[in-house]
Amino acid sequence: MSTASLTHPHRALALRRDLLTWAFLVPAVAFFVGYQAYPIIRVVWLSFTDFQYLSNEPANFVGFDNYVSALSDPLMWASLWRATLFTLMFLPGCIVLPLILAILIDRVQNPVLATVYRVILLIPAVIPSTLVFVLWKWMYNFQSGPINHFLVNTMGWFSLQDAPQWLGGTALTLPAIAVMEVWWGLGYHTIYFLAGLAAIPKDLPEAARIDGANEWQMFWHVTLPGLMPIMMILVVLRFGTAMAVIDEYLIFGGFNRESPTYTWTIFMYDQAFKLGLWRQGFAAAIGMIGAVAMMIVMVILLRVFRTRG
Known part of the structure; x- marks a missing residue:
């Protein structure tokens, strides 16, 4: 054989x-x-057609006309800038606060107490989005919200006439939504950093202490470099979600084009489904412009973090 x-x-x-x-x-x-x-x-x-869902006419290829129209519209650039402002408000809070909380919880010696802290932090993350929006919309209410009640009746810093208008398209709307988003993801982001701290070898901080390093030096030269991969993931992911927020803007801001919540996502939704023309082809071009802009920034962020790592 x-x-x-x-x-x-x-x-x-x-x-x-x-x-x-x-x-x-x-x-x-x-x-x-x-x-x-x-x-x-x-x-x-x-995005390269004049497609309209409600039209009986077949879609025609229009080339880059939708992109030219979108890029020549000042509202496109204004809406991108508004999304960028919100991202700049949101990103530091979703990195710095969870990092501090993770370091504090990681130093708790009692395992039961550390578990309790983790469970408490995760409570906002498991609340459905609808309840979160209703809760914070009530808290930001101009007349009956607890925030303005504290500022007006308890502290006496404002009157009913000049109390802060948190929602309704004012300058405080974007910061108010950013605070809500930071609170909502606080526990989720803290768990990320706790996982990163657990991956750092325990002998590194001990060796740094033996060499005479203080707390700040250990954080800067031991803890922070060890958490850089976690921080890169959070920054890239949360940059993408912050730039593409839409539900919160629809609930707290609506379709007022002068509102700071009228970002490129609302501009896209407005063109596709709200206005009478239902210009889905033009809306698709808006979405592609926003997506490409986000990807360019994400690539830059990845290169920055890899270089530091």
């Missing part, structure tokens, strides 16, 4: 195993293509 005849069954068995392994990937690939790749390709195609 030849060697080839002996190895042939083994090759067939290995081939069947390989095919079975790839078969397990078929559901994931099908989900990715149907739920991720196809919608993106569809939106890219729509």
Whole structure:
């Protein structure tokens, strides 16, 4: 019996195993293509057409006309700048506060007490978004909200006539939403940093103490470098979510074009579904411009963090 005849069954068995392994990937690939790749390709195609969902006329290819119209519209740049402002307000809070809390909780020696702290921090993260919006909209209420009640009746810093107008498209609306978002994700972001602290070898801080390093030096040269990968993930992810916020703006700001909450996401939604024309092709171009701008900044952030790492 030849060697080839002996190895042939083994090759067939290995081939069947390989095919079975790839078969397990078929559901994931099908989900990715149907739920991720196809919608993106569809939106890219729509951005080059005059597609209108309610129109009986077939969509016509218009090239870069939608992009030229969007980039020449001052509202496009104003809406991108408003989203950037909100991101600049939100990102420091979702990094600095969770980092401080994670370091404090990591130093709690009692395991039961440390677990209690973790559970308390995670409570906001498990509250449904609808309840969070209702809660904070009531807290920011101009007349009956507890924040203005404290400022007016308890502290006496304002009167009912000049009390802060947190919502309604004022200059305080974006900071108010940023505070809500920081509170909502505080526990979730703290857990990220706690996981990063657990991955830092315990002998590094001990060696730094033996060498005479103080708390600040240990944080700057030991803790912070060890948390840099976690910080990179949080900054990149939260940058993307902050730039693409839409639900909060719709609830707290509406469709007033002069409102600071009228960002590029609201501009896109307004063009696609709110205005009578329903210009889905133009709205798709707005969305692609915003997405490309976000990806460029994300690439820069990744390069910055990798260089520091």
